[in-house]
Every structure is written in structure tokens, then in C-alpha cells.
Amino acid sequence: MSVFDALKSSYDAVVIGARCAGASTALLLARQGLSVLAIDRSRYGSDTLSTLALMRGGVLQLQRWGVLDAVRAAATPPVVRTRFRYGDEVVEVAIKPRDGVEALYAPRRTVLDRVLADAAGAAGAALVYETRLLDLTRRADGRVDGVVVQDRTGATRRIAAGLVIGADGQKSAVARLTGARPYHVGAHAAGVTYTFWEGLGVQGYHWYYQPGASVGAIPTNDGLTCVFTVVPRDRFAIEMTGNLEAGYHDVLGAAAPDLAASVAGARRAEPFRGFPGQPGFFRQSWGPGWALVGDAGYFKDPFTAHGITDALRDAELLARAAVEGSEGAFARYQDVRDRLSRTLFDITDSIASFDWNLESLRELHRALSRELQQEASWLADLQGETAAAPLV
Secondary structure (H helix, E strand, O other): OOHHHHOOOEEEEEEEOOOHHHHHHHHHHHHOOOOEEEEOOOOOOOOOOOOOOOOHHHHHHHHHOOOHHHHHHOOOOOEOEEEEEEOOEEEEEEOOOEOOEOOEOOOOHHHHHHHHHHHHHHOOOEEEOOEEEEEEEEOOOOOEEEEEEEEOOOOEEEEEEEEEEEOOOOOOHHHHHHOOOEEEEOOOOEEEEEEEEEOOOOOOEEEEEEOOEEEEEEEOHHHEEEEEEEEEHHHHHHHOOOOHHHHHHHHHHHHOHHHHHHHHOOEEOOOOEEEOOOOOEEEOOEEOOEEEOHHHOEEOOHHHOOHHHHHHHHHHHHHHHHHHOOHHHHHHHHHHHHHHHHHHHHHHHHHHOOOOOHHHHHHHHHHHHHHHHHHHHHHHOOOOOOOOOOOO
């Protein structure tokens, strides 16, 4: 039996990618009464590379959509303080209740993506996994009007769509097939290595900084702590390629010796995973019959751990544009996304350069904090509105 047997031949929107950006977009569109199909090439509930950490704006979105309780119910630990260590100096910041957010969270993607997908399904969206996009179909005038997809058995199906949304990551097939080009690209990228440790007992987000290296510790589900190291992209290529474990422990011991000592007495729960770095970009994110959301349309270096918050925010922006449906609405979607993102992008690019000393890094972090507060306040102003409300 093919996964296609239960599907219709046409939908108002087909979303390629059903992780945080795609599932959120499908959820919001389905709640507005659109017929929605979300397709993902991975298995339901599978893991993916991720920083995990949600910033205030992301938590606010989950709360507004009524899914934060499910994240909490998965025993995701609340984060009520963040500790920054600049060399030997420690700066502790309390997460103050504001904009309806009392704590931050860092759910595993096996939790968050499933919660969002389940909410989309409950709203009426159809979701299909282990299925990939082969091609887009077009009308005679060039407008995208559907997809050709293939399930794990090799069966193919053409499905018509009023709108095709690419939520399929940095290497988006929808972006490739539509010819969507980057119009702004970052100059820098950092390499990240991480794994999960049991028994650390870390509470709150912990960030460590030394010239040329950084370490972070993020508590997540099942009593685990994600501990990651960050180095310049060139250093990652030299020291991490082929031996993630040795490079990871070298950076951890040099940049966060107290955390390294704790890790030495903990149990590693999963393999090491690495991301060699990718310069950020803004892509053209809409055209006749198609749009991009999440990392497919806008990606920045994961060093500042804002990617999931970006995805949730932009799902809301795109859903509003899609419900309105005009070219002007999609143009506003991209414009608002860029206005909310550009300063965050530039600050992140500067941090990912590692061309800073500890004092200049503190100033970059102060600027980043101001931008995050402004973003959360902007999102809070949308409280009580529906996804059908136009962008301002």
C-alpha cells in the first residue's frame, strides 16, 4: 500500500518539509481552513542537526499556537537563567517574565517537530513521511501549480497545489527547481561539534568564550545536556574532520575546563555530530505559485542559536501572506522577514568570524540582546490576531 492512497489529487498548499518551519506553516494554514499537505523525506519524529535552544520569540510563538504545553509535558526543562563566561569573567542573566514568556526551552527535535506535526494533523493537514520531491509542475504561463513526489517504495504521484512551499532546508529542492537565488550572503561560518551527556545536571543555558573557540551547554529532554564546541570554519576543517571526538575534547578542555571535568564523569548518550559551517544567506523567497520558509529562504550561522526561533517566526509571516494570497502580500512577507532579520544576521556573521576579543564580543552580545528583545516585542504585538491578519 502506497502512502499516496489516502491523499487527494489537489491541495490549496503543499509544503515540502515537515519539520519546525514546514509543520508550523502547515498548522497555521490548516487552522485558517486551507487544505494542506506536508511532505517530508525523513521518518516521523526523527532527529536532525539542531542547536535546540529557543529564544523568547520562539517560545512566544509556541505559546500563542497552543502547543507549548505539549513541549512542557515532554519534560523539557525550563530555562530561567543564562550564564556567559568571557574567559574568567562570569555574567549571569535571569530570564525575566515578559511578553507572556516566563522561561525558555530547548526541546529535542524529536519532541518539537513531532509536537508541531501532530498539531498540524489535528488542524486538518495531511502529513506524509519518507517521501521526496522529484519535480515541480507548471502551467503554460510558468506558474508553479503542483509537485511530483516519490515515496519510499519508488511510487510517484503528481499532486496539484495552489501554492508550493519549500521548507526543505539550506539545500532546498524547491529553491533549486524555481531558480531562487541568494541576494545577500554572509562572509563567515563557524564549525560546530556536539553530543549529548547524561548526568551533568546543567541548569540554564551556559555559553563559554575564549579567543578562537566557544563552548555551550544546553539542558534538554530525558535528563540530557547538549554540549557543543564552536571554532572557525578553517580550524574545523583541520582539527575536526576525521576525528570529531578528539577535536571536541581538545576545544572543550581549553575553553571550558570546569565543564570538561564534569563531562569526564558523565555518560555520553549519543555519537558525536559535526557541522562544518555554511555562510548564511537570504534567498528570493517567493514567486508565481511558490514560496520558501525556514532555512530554505533565510539561513544564518547557528552560533547564536536562533534558527528555530527564525523558523517559527517566519512560518507565521508566510502563513499570513499565503492566506491573503496576493503578490503584494508575499512581497511584504519577504520584506518584513528581512527587516526583522538583517541586524541579527550581521551580528551573527561578526560573531562567527571569531575576529573579536572578549570585550568586543561582549558588545556584540549586548547588541544581539537588544535585537532579540525588539523581535519578541514585535511578535508580542501580534497577540490575539489570527494568521489571516495582514502584515504591517
